Amino acid sequence: MTISAVGVGPVTGVRAGDLFDNRKALMAANLHRFTQQGISWTKTAGADAIVLSGGYVDDEDLGDEITYTGEGGRDSLTGKQVKDQEMVRGNEAMQRSFQLGQPIRVIRGASHGSEFAPQTGYQYGGMYRVDSIWHEPSIYGPRIIRFKLVRLDDDDAWSPYEKVLQRALDGQPMVAAQRREGFVSRVVRDTRVTIAVKTMYEGRCQICSGTVPTPAGPYSEGAHIRPLGRPHDGADHLPNILCLCPNDHVSVDRGAVFLDDDLAVRNMDGQTVTQLTRRDAHSIDMESVRYHRDHIFGSAD
């Protein structure tokens, strides 16, 4: 048995669209570490690749955007979800890649059954970032952990990863910054309504009551309580949006705090951190609050 040379990021010589006969061939090409599991990972580096092979009926594949279900808790004979999925092993590694902002190689198998899957064997589909993590009951009841992946358009920017990381840690300069160097790991999206909310609170955070002063005045972000877009489909209206500082925006989006029914802000230990500041004209959608609590909060515990 050989030591795996699998790393994070693109593999030199392999392009999106390349075909492979089987899981062994994927391993031999350094695209994936294992022949059985869907998630390729190590404890220190996080996840580096996933295989989509039709394991979950709920998995959604729109090409540039994928919903992927975590591992564990399924009966090996029936495929039914019999236990809650936990944030351990491959799932935890996916979370780590999300946290660090690392890319994931996506590979589709013929059995995946989407229009993007190959007729036979496996096809490398390029690099994706983990956009978000949440949890929900499976159709059988027990909880599954889900990952939304978004395609990166700069597949080549990261190669070769390990050598460059070592150079960085040695304090050596990288090659001159390229236009597409690196990739987007966090995106703040504005809509007409987030601008209205930021204006309403004059940039003051509804959680910490602080501001981030800048030469242009207080900086804040509009945060959707129930996230916009697939699969959450939160509404882009005032009752679903908070005016937050970037730190508290991250806390809400990543499920580190939640709102209780009295709009107290509570942390991962269930302790009340503060009371949400709220203008009279700004009613909060309690369905959004509950959705966030049930699906986003603690995603990962």
Add this chain to the structure above:
Amino acid sequence: MTISAVGVGPVTGVRAGDLFDNRKALMAANLHRFTQQGISWTKTAGADAIVLSGGYVDDEDLGDEITYTGEGGRDSLTGKQVKDQEMVRGNEAMQRSFQLGQPIRVIRGASHGSEFAPQTGYQYGGMYRVDSIWHEPSIYGPRIIRFKLVRLDDDDAWSPYEKVLQRALDGQPMVAAQRREGFVSRVVRDTRVTIAVKTMYEGRCQICSGTVPTPAGPYSEGAHIRPLGRPHDGADHLPNILCLCPNDHVSVDRGAVFLDDDLAVRNMDGQTVTQLTRRDAHSIDMESVRYHRDHIFGSAD
């Protein structure tokens, strides 16, 4: 004289590529408020459009990415920069659009002299976001304020702006969230080296010494002191990167704090806020620190 119906965002019926005979025609089409000035703006709503017409030799137009020089301080006869540009009027409105995350319509005139300019008259080029603001000496000496604009790929997502804003303020739901609804106003870009820095400090902010706890552990961002990419071309290596919480990342990027030569962190009033935390293995590039101080800090004062 009619009241201007010019708003923020796309104009119904006008598509990128549409041609107009002259400035009056742009005004009549509700694309721009004025017939002379480059920046179209109001005090409350910020800037809504700019015209590129070859006013500044340093303006750079790469199509999807534009460097635009602010207004003011030029001798009206010679065109020479005779006074520092100030963050007032149109410049301040551009800064407000940056702060709020609002789109800017870009119009190119034949006199602009780039490959993207029309042969005659004016051409609407689509919507852009203000990506960053900085300042530098003009070729004549006095300071000019510069704006980097990046093309949005979702020109249609914002129309019609005012009606929808009013609906939002009235608490009425928007149309169901579209995939491209709204647009990106802040982007956190990761490179191999930012990941190394975040790992080195275990997610603890080098400015406030705090962490943003999440289910995945402390969240932090890698911040380039001298920005990556055109026109700053900061290096993507360890001495040019700090591990910061999102709030302090915004403060550094938007010029609200600077580092002095002793690595004390100072605010817009020149007061020392704190001392930068730094590991021995993490030397800081003082040229980057000076570049940030000279070009990014207080961009706007």
